[in-house]
Amino acid sequence: MGQSPKPQMNEPLAMWVPSSSMASEINATGFDDANLPGLRLPKNLRATADAAEAAAGADLLILVVARENMAEVVEQLKGKVKSTATAVVMSKILMPDPLSKEKGDKGSGLHFGSEFVSQALGIPAAVLMGGTLAADVARGYFAEATLGCKDPKVSEVLLELFNKPNFSVSSLPSPTAVELFAVLKAIIAVGAGFCDGLELGHNSKAAVIRLGAVELAKFARRFYPEEASKEALTEACGITDIIASSYGDSRTRRCAEAFAREPQKGWDQVAREKLRSGEPAGIAVLRTCAAFVRSHRAESDFPFLARVDEISASRAAPASLTEMAIPRVRASKALKVAVLGSGNWGCAIAKIIARNALRRTEFQKDVAMWVHEETVEGRKLTDIINEEHENVKYLPGVELPHNLHAESEVTTCVRDAHILVFVLPHQFLPGLLKSIKGAVLADAVGVSLVKGYLEIDRQTGSLTTGTQLIEAELGIPCAVLNGANVATDVAHDHFAEATLGCTSDQSQVLWNLLNTPQFSVRTTPDILGVELFGGLKNVVALAAGFSDGLGFPPNTKAAILRRGLQEMARLIKELYPSSSPDTLLESCGLADLLTTSYSGRNRLCAEAFAVASGTKSWEDIEKELLQGQKLQGPSTCADVWAMIEKRGLENKFPLFTAIQRAVTKEITPEGVFKCIGLVSAT
Ligand SMILES: NC(=O)c1ccc[n+]([C@@H]2O[C@H](COP(=O)([O-])OP(=O)(O)OC[C@H]3O[C@@H](n4cnc5c(N)ncnc54)[C@H](O)[C@@H]3O)[C@@H](O)[C@H]2O)c1
Numbered sequence: 001m002g003q004s005p006k007p008q009m010n011e012p013l014a015m016w017v018p019s020s021s022m023a024s025e026i027n028a029t030g031f032d033d034a035n036l037p038g039l040r041l042p043k044n045l046r047a048t049a050d051a052a053e054a055a056a057g058a059d060l061l062i063l064v065v066a067r068e069n070m071a072e073v074v075e076q077l078k079g080k081v082k083s084t085a086t087a088v089v090m091s092k093i094l095m096p097d098p099l100s101k102e103k104g105d106k107g108s109g110l111h112f113g114s115e116f117v118s119q120a121l122g123i124p125a126a127v128l129m130g131g132t133l134a135a136d137v138a139r140g141y142f143a144e145a146t147l148g149c150k151d152p153k154v155s156e157v158l159l160e161l162f163n164k165p166n167f168s169v170s171s172l173p174s175p176t177a178v179e180l181f182a183v184l185k186a187i188i189a190v191g192a193g194f195c196d197g198l199e200l201g202h203n204s205k206a207a208v209i210r211l212g213a214v215e216l217a218k219f220a221r222r223f224y225p226e227e228a229s230k231e232a233l234t235e236a237c238g239i240t241d242i243i244a245s246s247y248g249d250s251r252t253r254r255c256a257e258a259f260a261r262e263p264q265k266g267w268d269q270v271a272r273e274k275l276r277s278g279e280p281a282g283i284a285v286l287r288t289c290a291a292f293v294r295s296h297r298a299e300s301d302f303p304f305l306a307r308v309d310e311i312s313a314s315r316a317a318p319a320s321l322t323e324m325a326i327p328r329v330r331a332s333k334a335l336k337v338a339v340l341g342s343g344n345w346g347c348a349i350a351k352i353i354a355r356n357a358l359r360r361t362e363f364q365k366d367v368a369m370w371v372h373e374e375t376v377e378g379r380k381l382t383d384i385i386n387e388e389h390e391n392v393k394y395l396p397g398v399e400l401p402h403n404l405h406a407e408s409e410v411t412t413c414v415r416d417a418h419i420l421v422f423v424l425p426h427q428f429l430p431g432l433l434k435s436i437k438g439a440v441l442a443d444a445v446g447v448s449l450v451k452g453y454l455e456i457d458r459q460t461g462s463l464t465t466g467t468q469l470i471e472a473e474l475g476i477p478c479a480v481l482n483g484a485n486v487a488t489d490v491a492h493d494h495f496a497e498a499t500l501g502c503t504s505d506q507s508q509v510l511w512n513l514l515n516t517p518q519f520s521v522r523t524t525p526d527i528l529g530v531e532l533f534g535g536l537k538n539v540v541a542l543a544a545g546f547s548d549g550l551g552f553p554p555n556t557k558a559a560i561l562r563r564g565l566q567e568m569a570r571l572i573k574e575l576y577p578s579s580s581p582d583t584l585l586e587s588c589g590l591a592d593l594l595t596t597s598y599s600g601r602n603r604l605c606a607e608a609f610a611v612a613s614g615t616k617s618w619e620d621i622e623k624e625l626l627q628g629q630k631l632q633g634p635s636t637c638a639d640v641w642a643m644i645e646k647r648g649l650e651n652k653f654p655l656f657t658a659i660q661r662a663v664t665k666e667i668t669p670e671g672v673f674k675c676i677g678l679v680s681a682t
């Protein structure tokens with residue numbers, strides 16, 4: 001490639017296939033029915049079962065070979081490739097490094113595909129990997145990938161070769177950085193598949209994916225400190241690939257789902273039934289990586305990996321995936337708790353709080369819950385809740401603890417309360433605060449579960465968040481709890497995680513109040529980071545709903561979520577430069593974006609909005625689909641947009657800008673994807 005940097009793509013393109021009968025079939029028909037049924041291959045493609053013949057005279061060798069064929073293909077190529085050629089490896093392969101003992105402590109002990117190919121053929125190897133489920137890429141739907149290439153000149157040529165309007169490629173200077181995420185993400189897809197097989201619901205799945213992503217970043221930092229660039233996680237080879245393979249129909253996820261349903265079948269049988277082949281590639285990656293971690297005696301630092309490995313080796317039951325240690329309780333004075341709000345999430349969290357109050361001596365046993373009174377089938381909602389222990393309108397079918405008391409008088413509810421839990425739709429927060437001002441204890445503490453309260457000063461563009469408003473109006477400190485918490489799943493005790501942003505003096509008591517074995521709370525001092533991630537995901541979830549409404553496949557949806565997550569983090573940094581970059585990987589960040597974008601109300605309504613093609617208003621859709629619950633995305637979006645516009649930041653936030661234009665019908669939902677360059681060829 002050195003002498004001729006621009007490959008000539010108009011010449012016949014040779015493609016190696018595993019058998020001569022397959023080669024003849026493809027050359028005769030123009031179709032590869034085994035791998036890509038129904039799609040005609042380009043006319044200049046010529047199949048051959050002889051790898052050396054396919055590679056003869058080539059400047060560029062694209063290796064996109066199944067794991068089980070890679071060694072054989074490379075063997076056939078040895079000594080037959082041009083010494084100036086470059087390989088581009090797309091196969092996601094991991095093997096134990098045969099040289100690791102000789103390398104001693106310096107050796108990583110793992111061998112990725114690019115290193116294997118480069119060493120065997122004596123030529124440089126780049127990689128190209130991302131959220132690229134093949135069938136959808138072949139059909140022209142938008143997808144994105146990351147090129148890992150050491151040589152900047154070669155990188156330029158490859159970017160030109162691969163970048164298309166519907167296939168967006170960016171580059172990093174290290175192939176290993178790309179492979180670390182794109183290959184090891186298979187372990188996360190195994191965990192995601194287990195969640196699907198166990199039917200754990202979206203919060204649990206988002207929590208499992210988040211735990212996996214955190215461990216993957218930690219693994220990279222620990223064992224590949226030079227290559228592990230922070231960016232790789234938030235590039236297409238990281239977040240996009242993790243999401244596409246955990247939610248799309250990736251082979252690893254599909255097999256793991258089947259294994260969790262019937263572990264007695266074992267991987268071989270599951271793979272035969274689901275893939276018509278042997279053990280899926282992701283399981284080989286999992287085993288190799290787990291053995292490597294054991295050899296470094298580091299299992300206790302990678303509990304997610306260890307647990308997924310135990311389940312896959314039938315040493316633990318699939319259901320143990322989300323087991324958590326039972327927390328210890330510290331006794332102190334009995335605190336009165338008031339829950340302000342009684343909607344879908346209000347009742348689900350009140351159930352947790354009331355159960356913890358019964359168990360733990362530091363809380364008074366009776367918990368008060370303020371209900372915005374209304375009549376349901378001729379009866380007061382407070383009476384129904386107090387007599388039948390069920391909120392039949394907002395959380396039907398879930399029994400509420402008997403020590404939870406519904407109260408319609410808000411000042412009675414907050415009287416003498418030490419802890420005020422704010423959990424109502426953001427649009428009603430200012431009204432509530434006005435009505436309780438002067439009625440709360442001076443040493444009370446607030447904790448806000450409200451997502452999306454962002455008050456923008458239209459003159460200056462300055463921002464007041466919900467916790468800031470509570471502190472200013474009531475003169476009490478306020479913590480925040482946000483996370484991947486679709487309420488109905490939490491109410492049914494499916495495992496979920498949440499992030500508690502609070503000061504150190506509040507953290508123990510609030511954690512004791514909110515944490516349970518099924519609702520795992522992690523604390524951070526980054527209060528505003530937690531709160532803003534919780535609000536901003538409402539906006540990105542609208543784009544996820546548009547993607548579903550328009551029928552876009554998993555690669556495209558994963559790409560829009562990655563772009564959204566980037567803009568969320570960028571806006572938080574812009575507003576609060578001291579916020580922690582680590583908050584993105586807490587439940588309130590990545591995991592909440594996932595659960596909302598796959599099963600939340602914002603997603604649901606935005607999908608309906610896209611399907612209606614401009615014929616329905618948001619108000620009508622909310623009424624039709626949410627049975628009295630509240631949609632937050634469009635109004636949060638308007639607030640975010642006001643902030644962006646006032647500060648002149650449109651260019652830095654193209655996705656938020658485009659979503660606002662679609663929400664207000666200035667452009668179509670499809671226009672959002674076009675505005676940020678996600679164009680599908682179909
Ligand atoms: N539902 C979820 O899955 C979920 C999960 C996590 C966080 N959240 C967040 O929690 C907050 C509360 O959401 P929710 O799901 O409990 O509410 P919801 O969407 O179920 O909203 C209905 C609630 O609003 C109340 N209401 C209606 N008019 C009112 C008024 N004028 N004044 C005061 N209250 C009024 C209703 O009585 C009812 O309690 C929101 O910020 C939401 O984003 C929701």
Ligand SMILES: O=P(O)(O)OC[C@H](O)CO
Nearest residue numbers: 483484485486600601602
């Ligand atoms: O249903 P949504 O879209 O309001 O999202 C619900 C929760 O915030 C998910 O954590």
